[in-house]
Amino acid sequence: MSYLSIEFGLIFVVFFAIYWALRLLPKSQNNLLLISSYLIVASYSFQFAVILFFYTCAIYFFSVMIATSKYHAKRWLILGLSAAIINLALFKYFDFFRYELQSLLNYLDLSILLPVITVLIPIGISFYTFHSVSYLVSVKNKELSVAKFWDLALFLSFFPSIIAGPINRAKTFLPQIVVSKPREVLEPFRAFTLIILAIIKVYCLGGLISENWVTPIFSNPLEYCTLDLLVGLYAYAIQIYLNFSGYTDLVTGIALLLGFRLPINFNFPYLATNLRDFWDRWHISLSHWIRDYIYIPLGGSRHGFVRTQLNVMLAMLLSGLWHGAGINFIIWGSCHGIGIVFLNILDRYVGRGWIVQRSPIIARLLTWHYICFTWLFFCCESLADALDYLNALCHNFLVDSHYIGVFIIICIVFLMYPISKNIPNWCTAQLSKINSIFLPVFFTLILWLTIYLAPSGVPNFIYANF
DSSP states (O other): OOOOOOHHHHHHHHHHHHHHHHHTTTHHHHHHHHHHHHHHHHOOHHHHHHHHHHHHHHHHHHHHHHHHHHOOOOHHHHHHHHHHHHHHHHHHHHHHHHHHHHHHHTTTTOOOOOOOOOOOOOTTTTHHHHHHHHHHHHTTTTTOOOOHHHHHHHHHHOOHTTTTOOOOOOOHHOOOOOOOOOOOOOOOHHHHHHHHHHHHIIIIHHHHIIIIIIIHHHGGGGGHHHHHHHHHHHHHHHHHHHHHHHHHHHHHHHHTTTOOOOOOOOOOOOGGGSHHHHHTTTSSSHHHHHHIIIIIHHHTTTTTTHHHHHHHHHHHHHHHHHHSSHHHHHHHHHHHHHHHHHHHHHHOOOOOOOHHHHHHHHHHHHHHHHHHHHHOOOOSSSSSHHHHHHHHHHHOOOOOOOOOOOOHHEEEEEHGGGGGGGGGHHHHHHHHTTTTGGGGHHHHHHHHHHHHHHHOOOOOOGGOOO
């Protein structure tokens, strides 16, 4: 069930009324949240809910063993992390590795036929795996005591963040579940602002951009000129930002209405002046998770310059592989790793922030175009499609342009983008001035107008696939 569907909206209104009718009973609210979260997972597939439940049982068992073992806590942590990673790998990467291994066996003329097994990827598996890793590590580091089973089950299945994040840390989110005092709606005007912006971003703007420029250009890149192909890349960069940040706004707003805070996941990433800055602004909960649970445990920057660059490359390769089991995602992660390593070398031998100090706009333009280049591998379904796009981009100079006007508009938007930093706060301030009686009418009007202007159909959340 899509969080942008009319059905979900109507069900949420009823759920919201029941949830706050139980305001004096936080444990009952937790039970309602847990049941609702599992129903949403089961709406995709009942098997997904069963898998999540047994996974939760396993994580709970490992956390108990970590907490109660005096001498073997580290071994139990390794076993727990291994179980989590193996579970993720089996469901998410089985087909990819089976295909690659079969190709290798065929190349070696070995008459071994690997079984073909259709493995469906459980919804949200990447995110609840990351949540569980943070939980096990926090228990091992004594940042948390072992959670009660049903509290852990809610932490792993919490419906606003299970589908596509953001990634919650156990030490900051579990205390929000284990409360004895009545909860309150947090920042209601900000919550409604975020929900309205999410609907506009995903339903209207993202949908229109995808329908009019991304889909037609990426479907037949050889038919378009270089300028139009740049429009396609720019449009996809804007679409994926609107789609993912819109989803984050939506679930953050929903969580605030339920009395929970989710971590910040975006901070105007296309204002970044280098790749490090970009990853401090884009999918922040993931980039910080990779830093804390992969990059630093590998050694971080503690073992010399060369080792640091190897750690950076490995972290970004794993980031690419996490996004999808395919060569395109590995190339995408490699491009970001290579870019950050090159930036580190430049900082070391030329001076940190050398370009930014001389021209911030040039630094931002270079970063923007490199990011758009990497999005090509993220968007295309295969390496062959990406190479076709690159080939057309480098050779179709003489083909007539269809989208020169759009190109100019995108350039203007890029230059005006810094102003948008103030939009959420401005909208929140304006909403707070409206009489509460008229807020439902205003919200309904915005919703109707957005759906009227948007393309038909409910848009998908791109990151729900990961």
